[in-house]
Amino acid sequence: MVCLANVDGELRAIDNRCPHRDGPLGQGWLEGGSVVCPWHSWTFDLKTGEGEFPAKVTLPVYPVRVQDEDVLIQIETPPIG
Numbered sequence: 001m002v003c004l005a006n007v008d009g010e011l012r013a014i015d016n017r018c019p020h021r022d023g024p025l026g027q028g029w030l031e032g033g034s035v036v037c038p039w040h041s042w043t044f045d046l047k048t049g050e051g052e053f054p055a056k057v058t059l060p061v062y063p064v065r066v067q068d069e070d071v072l073i074q075i076e077t078p079p080i081g
């Protein structure tokens with residue numbers, strides 16, 4: 001799943017699962033350009049995926065574009081097998 005956020009009119013998509021204990025980042029809140037996990041407040045930059053708290057963890061971010069009324073998120077799937 002993906003956490004989709006509107007940062008000052010720009011859509012950003014990041015992996016929804018917090019690497020701490022699998023908290024739902026999409027249910028967290030925004031602080032500037034970052035999302036804060038609702039469970040224990042780990043914080044990630046929505047543009048780079050880099051952790052701000054803690055700093056050594058990075059999440060995947062996904063390209064987003066709007067086409068007509070659709071939001072398209074490019075999620076690359078791992079190879080099968």
Ligand code: FES
Nearest residue numbers: 018020023037040
């Ligand atoms: S599960 Fe996200 S900070 Fe703990």
